[in-house]
Amino acid sequence: MNAAREIEIRARGAKLEGNLTVPDAARGIVLFAHGSGSSRHSPRNRFVAQTLNNAGLTTLLFDLLTREEEAVDILTAHLRFDIGLLAERLGSATGWILHEPSPRGLRLGYFGSSTGGAAALVAAAARPEPVGAVVSRGGRPDLAGAALAKVKAPTLLIVGGEDDVVIDMNREAMAKMKCEVKLEGATHLFEEPGALESVAKLASDWFTRHLSALPVA
Numbered sequence: 666m667n668a669a670r671e672i673e674i675r676a677r678g679a680k681l682e683g684n685l686t687v688p689d690a691a692r693g694i695v696l697f698a699h700g701s702g703s704s705r706h707s708p709r710n711r712f713v714a715q716t717l718n719n720a721g722l723t724t725l726l727f728d729l730l731t732r733e734e735e736a737v738d739i740l741t742a743h744l745r746f747d748i749g750l751l752a753e754r755l756g757s758a759t760g761w762i763l764h765e766p767s768p769r770g771l772r773l774g775y776f777g778s779s780t781g782g783a784a785a786l787v788a789a790a791a792r793p794e795p796v797g798a799v800v801s802r803g804g805r806p807d808l809a810g811a812a813l814a815k816v817k818a819p820t821l822l823i824v825g826g827e828d829d830v831v832i833d834m835n836r837e838a839m840a841k842m843k844c845e846v847k848l849e850g851a852t853h854l855f856e857e858p859g860a861l862e863s864v865a866k867l868a869s870d871w872f873t874r875h876l877s878a879l880p881v882a
Contacts, residue, residue, distance in 0.1 A: 823868070
């Protein structure tokens with residue numbers, strides 16, 4: 666059975682809303698970093714989160730931007746590409762979850778989508794000790810820049826199997842990484858029947874493999 670509740674995270678004066686779901690006998694925690702124009706209500710991320718919950722993983726879906734910032738970003742689309750800001754917000758969420766009593770002692774993982782994939786890698790490079798795995802779905806890891814070489818967490822890059830431009834960006838990022846890193850292709854843009862199920866299964870297997878046996882003090 667999963668225990669779910671709404672939470673609030675403070676990040677440099679901003680209040681970020683989120684949803685924390687803790688399954689019985691949780692064996693790892695996954696924080697979601699959504700991408701361009703998305704939020705914690707994203708049907709795709711919620712589907713993946715449910716799959717992770719069923720595998721015994723705690724999930725935290727939260728908005729990286731406040732409602733006011735989202736309103737501005739809809740018009741300008743600049744905040745979704747502010748990787749430094751998104752990574753900082755993910756870092757604040759990491760600090761928050763590490764002080765929560767229910768998941769204490771468990772390793773963390775990051776699931777990033779689109780530009781959130783780059784934010785997840787930057788945040789993982791900044792806090793290597795608690796972060797045990799990263800998964801990027803349709804992400805832009807190339808936007809993580811110099812942080813790529815500093816990532817220590819095993820990283821899975823999931824891309825659209827026919828999205829040649831994004832595949833090339835992911836391969837270029839892989840070449841700069843020194844940790845365990847794997848590239849997996851899904852169907853074209855994750856919209857075909859069964860595509861999201863495939864993504865969720867890949868992510869679930871990756872996190873279960875890398876988080877379950879890695880407790881942190």
